[in-house]
Amino acid sequence: MIRFTIxxxxxxxxxxxxxxxxxxAAAPDAAxxxxxxxxxxxxxxxxxxxxEPVTDETNGIETIGYPEGWxxxxxxxxxxxxxxxxxxxxxxxxxxxxxxxxxYPPIYCGLPNKATYSPWNGARRESDDxxxxxxxxxxxxTIMEDTSVEVFVGDGAEQLALKAGDQMVYKSYLAxxxxxxxxxxxxxxxxxxxxxxxxxxxxxxxxxxxxLVTCADAAGTRAWILYEDALKALGVEAYEYTGFGEAADxx
Numbered sequence: 001m002i003r004f005t006i007x008x009x010x011x012x013x014x015x016x017x018x019x020x021x022x023x024x025a026a027a028p029d030a031a032x033x034x035x036x037x038x039x040x041x042x043x044x045x046x047x048x049x050x051x052e053p054v055t056d057e058t059n060g061i062e063t064i065g066y067p068e069g070w071x072x073x074x075x076x077x078x079x080x081x082x083x084x085x086x087x088x089x090x091x092x093x094x095x096x097x098x099x100x101x102x103x104y105p106p107i108y109c110g111l112p113n114k115a116t117y118s119p120w121n122g123a124r125r126e127s128d129d130x131x132x133x134x135x136x137x138x139x140x141x142t143i144m145e146d147t148s149v150e151v152f153v154g155d156g157a158e159q160l161a162l163k164a165g166d167q168m169v170y171k172s173y174l175a176x177x178x179x180x181x182x183x184x185x186x187x188x189x190x191x192x193x194x195x196x197x198x199x200x201x202x203x204x205x206x207x208x209x210x211x212l213v214t215c216a217d218a219a220g221t222r223a224w225i226l227y228e229d230a231l232k233a234l235g236v237e238a239y240e241y242t243g244f245g246e247a248a249d250x251x
Contacts, residue, residue: 053098061133065101071171072099073134076119076209079175081132083118083239084230085250086111091235095223099135099210107223109215116239117211117230118247131212137204138171138182144198151181151188160188170201 053062056072063072076082095109116124119132143166151160160183162168171180177191208226215221230236241247 059133061099061131063099063101063135064104066135067101070101070135070137073136073172073207076132076134077173077175077207080241080244081119082209082227083116083120083241083247084227084236085116085239086113086235087237087250088235089113091233093225093233093236094229095213095215095225097223099133099224101135107215107221109213109221109223109225110217111213111236112216114250116247116249117213117225118239118241120241120245120247121249124249128214129212130214133210133212135208135210136172137207138169139202139204140167141170141181141195141199141201142167143196144200145196147196149190149194151190153186153188160190173207 053064054066055062059072059074061072063070091111091113092108093111095107096103097105097107115128117130119125124130143162143164145164146162148159148161150157166183169182171182171187173179174189177193178189179192181188181190208228210224210226211230212222212224215223231238239247
């Protein structure tokens with residue numbers, strides 16, 4: 001039952017990849033004062049950032065400025081993934097042509113009133129060709145005592161024997177305590193609760209969740225919006241779910 005729940009949550013988040021548009025958008029006469037550039041995580045040094053775009057080999061999505069160690073994840077994590085809704089007319093949100101670690105060509109993107117941006121809002125995803133991805137920073141964790149844990153590989157479950165001192169890479173959180181871990185080049189899904197309490201986890205920067213939207217302008221401008229930046233705009237609020245797997249535009 002647990003495995004089924006996680007599979008359903010993950011399946012609801014996975015999306016088909018697409019390249020961001022190279023279409024330029026002109027800023028309005030006055031940039032909105034309700035948004036600010038995203039903050040640089042303290043765990044990495046900004047001067048490590050690359051100046052040239054990097055294309056993710058799996059999804060073909062470009063990113064720019066992320067220091068070494070960051071990876072693109074093709075979904076938003078969580079049993080109930082983050083989501084936001086537009087609650088008034090004339091809302092403008094700070095966006096970018098490319099997923100960016102620091103501010104890089106800004107696009108001031110108008111969003112339609114009552115629109116809900118959630119991986120579960122199928123109607124809006126289709127009409128606006130939305131794409132939900134996250135930038136994550138994999139870290140290591142160390143097993144401090146011999147143990148054996150149940151892991152899932154593909155559609156099957158098996159026991160994975162671990163010894164004190166073994167290290168694994170924490171790739172990405174899923175939901176309900178389950179996460180993706182990598183050991184010796186193999187990726188597993190497992191539950192953190194099954195690991196010994198003595199397990200030592202390395203902490204990294206928080207995930208940065210991005211959505212590719214179609215702006216409400218005559219040109220249908222495409223822009224990547226950081227979830228945190230969306231919530232900084234006046235007239236945008238976190239969406240409140242009413243049921244698992246259910247999301248829709250506001251009535």
